[in-house]
Structures are given as C-alpha cells and as structure tokens.
Amino acid sequence: MSADEQNSKIPLRVSNNTAYLWNVDDIAKLRSKHHICGILTGTLPHLSQQNAFLGIPLVLLPEEVVLLVENGIVVLIDDPTAHAQPNLVEIESWNNEQQALFRQQTVANEAKFAKQEQSRSLSEDAIQKRKEREERRRLAAQKLAQDVNNDNGLFSTESEPVTKEATLATPQSSIPTGTYTISIPASSEEYQWYSPHHATFSTIESAQKAGIWTYPSNLNERARCGVFRSLSEQGYFMGSGVKFGGDYLVYPGDPLRYHSHFVATVIDSPTQTLRPMEIIAHGRLGTATKKSHLLCTWDDEKKQVSYLSIEWASFG
CATH class of the missing domain: 1.10.287 (Helix Hairpins)
Known part of the structure; x- marks a missing residue:
C-alpha cells in the first residue's frame, strides 16, 4: 500500500490490544458515515471529576475495529512502537x-x-x-x-x-x-522522533502477525464479528448490550436520537444447544426493557447469520 493510500485512511492507535481514536473529526466521520459509535472514555477539560459526560479518546469495540479494517476505512498503528525513544x-x-x-x-x-x-x-x-x-x-x-x-x-x-x-x-x-x-x-506528531509509518498495518492478518492485535482468535469471536457485520450492513447502529443481558444493543438510527429496538445475543453455531431457561430469561428481560431479544446464529462454514426474535406474550 502506498503512503498516500495510508494517509487517506483514519489511524487507530493500538495499545495493549485496544484501539483508540483521538481525532474529533475522525470520530464524527465514523459515526455519521459508517455507523460506528464506540465509547468515549476521556475526561473533559475543567470537569475531570464528573463522569456523566466523557470526551476523547474513543475506544472501539473489537468487532468495530475488524469491520473498519476489512472495509479499508482505517489502519492500525502500533502506538508504543511509533513513539521511538530519542537519543x-x-x-x-x-x-x-x-x-x-x-x-x-x-x-x-x-x-x-x-x-x-x-x-x-x-x-x-x-x-x-x-x-x-x-x-x-x-x-x-x-x-x-x-x-x-x-x-x-x-x-x-x-x-x-x-x-x-x-x-x-x-x-x-x-x-x-x-x-x-x-x-x-x-x-x-509534531516531534521528529514520532514515526508511525513503520508501525502501520492495513490488514487484520498483518497486525496479528506483528503481535499487536489478536481479534478474532476463536469461533465465538468470529461469530461476533460476523453478526456485527451483518447488522451493520443492514444500516443498524450497535452498542454494548451487557446492561440488558445481551451482546449488542441494536438501534435503528443514531443512539443520540433513537432507543434500541433489539438486544442481540450471538450464538456460535446453528447446532448449539439453547436451554429453555435462557429463552424465558431473554423473553422476560426484553419485555421488561421494552425491547425484543434477537438470537443471532452464526454459521462458520457458510459465513451466514440467521435471526430469531423473542417477545413475551400474555395468555388468556
């Protein structure tokens, strides 16, 4: 890849297997054009003691990173290596x-x-x-x-x-x-000893080979990446669904304007056993939070996703 092509892509700084985004314009571009929200984790100037509103850097989910790299939107930069030790x-x-x-x-x-x-x-x-x-x-x-x-x-x-x-x-x-x-x-970046060019990776495979990125490394992580890509290609916004008992919250539009409609849970294989108690728990929790629970099954051989929604219904 030429230097011009790399410069046109958004740089994600990777440290300790976590991707950070520091540029506000890049954050706005990913959110508006590519439906990538991430999680703001930094403190605000003069308001460092509050935690209701946070600022940069933006931490991206591993699934978001994989999707962006595979689509050629971003490059991964090994940030510790890019900061060379000056003499x-x-x-x-x-x-x-x-x-x-x-x-x-x-x-x-x-x-x-x-x-x-x-x-x-x-x-x-x-x-x-x-x-x-x-x-x-x-x-x-x-x-x-x-x-x-x-x-x-x-x-x-x-x-x-x-x-x-x-x-x-x-x-x-x-x-x-x-x-x-x-x-x-x-x-x-103004310092003469900061040089990210030799520590920039444009594919997941090259980043994994260099040892700066490990995701996805097993069937569950491949399933999560596949489900995330499938929902993203349908125009949905995704966020973490840990608070609602799932893997993702699925929004029909920007989370700043819409509530989530689904709580998505990733199932690694079409033949994986699902206990009745899990179905009941997902149905009850989804109804209590006014959402439908979405079971997303990943077929690793066909690279396809199938969906099943659960919604609690009353009797009598």
Whole structure:
C-alpha cells in the first residue's frame, strides 16, 4: 500500500490490544458515515471529576475495529512502537528548535508591542494638542467677556471654571501591558522522533502477525464479528448490550436520537444447544426493557447469520 493510500485512511492507535481514536473529526466521520459509535472514555477539560459526560479518546469495540479494517476505512498503528525513544542528540536538537521558535515569537511580539506603544504615543500627543487649543479658545472667550463688561457692565467678570469633564478626557488605552503569547506544539506528531509509518498495518492478518492485535482468535469471536457485520450492513447502529443481558444493543438510527429496538445475543453455531431457561430469561428481560431479544446464529462454514426474535406474550 502506498503512503498516500495510508494517509487517506483514519489511524487507530493500538495499545495493549485496544484501539483508540483521538481525532474529533475522525470520530464524527465514523459515526455519521459508517455507523460506528464506540465509547468515549476521556475526561473533559475543567470537569475531570464528573463522569456523566466523557470526551476523547474513543475506544472501539473489537468487532468495530475488524469491520473498519476489512472495509479499508482505517489502519492500525502500533502506538508504543511509533513513539521511538530519542537519543540525547535528538532531544538537544529539538530543545534548540523550540528555543529558536520561542525567541522568534518573542521578537515578533516585542515588535508588535513597540508599534502599539508608538501609536499610543502619537494618539496622546494629538489629544494634548487638542486640549491646548480648547484652553486657548476658553481664555480668548473669557478675555472677550471681560472687555465687554468693562465697556457696559452688562457681563460679569467671573466665568464658570472649566471642569475636568468639560475637557476632552483621555480614553483608556487598550494596548496590552507587555504580555506575550507563545505557541507550544501540543501534539506528539509534531516531534521528529514520532514515526508511525513503520508501525502501520492495513490488514487484520498483518497486525496479528506483528503481535499487536489478536481479534478474532476463536469461533465465538468470529461469530461476533460476523453478526456485527451483518447488522451493520443492514444500516443498524450497535452498542454494548451487557446492561440488558445481551451482546449488542441494536438501534435503528443514531443512539443520540433513537432507543434500541433489539438486544442481540450471538450464538456460535446453528447446532448449539439453547436451554429453555435462557429463552424465558431473554423473553422476560426484553419485555421488561421494552425491547425484543434477537438470537443471532452464526454459521462458520457458510459465513451466514440467521435471526430469531423473542417477545413475551400474555395468555388468556
């Protein structure tokens, strides 16, 4: 696969056999175009103590990862390997680059501040000249009033003092007080020793061979991947169904807008024994939560899924 093809795909960072997604735009794209919801597990800035609303990273279900890789939408990146350990020379070189960047930004900020100070000085000079003109006009008017009073006594020699409000007040300056803003790169991808190209895998087989991914490794995991793919291709959204006694919750649309209609349970084989007590439990639980329970049987030879829904019915 060429570098351009890899760059066009969404990178999933894999660590400890778990796939993480850190980019908000990629999260929105997977949700809107590919019906992949995942689970947000990160804390929110300034709200780290609450757990009602979470933020990035997004942790994907193993079935979601397999589906996305097989469809050519994402690539897997071995994140620990991608972060190469820098040597002292590389660290010193990076520090020098950062110091040079900081000095460059400081010089630019100082030049901008000096220009603003010069503009402020010119404005103050203009204001002072205007105040002087107003004062000369006031004195001239006062002298004229005195002259007229001396002639006919109709005007008083006293004139109202000019208050501070009568003069042009100096506006408050909006010039910054010398505080500079320095931009510091926050992403590890900016570092010269971060190189994911040699640790990128575009197939499940290559990731398994490299030892960074193990799913699916047995019949049950293959069945879960097959059922997940079948439901996804029919346009459904899926989430974890552990709270409702199944493997998946099946939504007709985005879970932010719809309630789930089904609780899906994966059955590994068409010949697998299903106890009557399980059927009763699934039926009762589905009815209590206003859902139908969906039994999804996987045929590993034919790679097909068959469905059977259970819904509790009253008698009499």
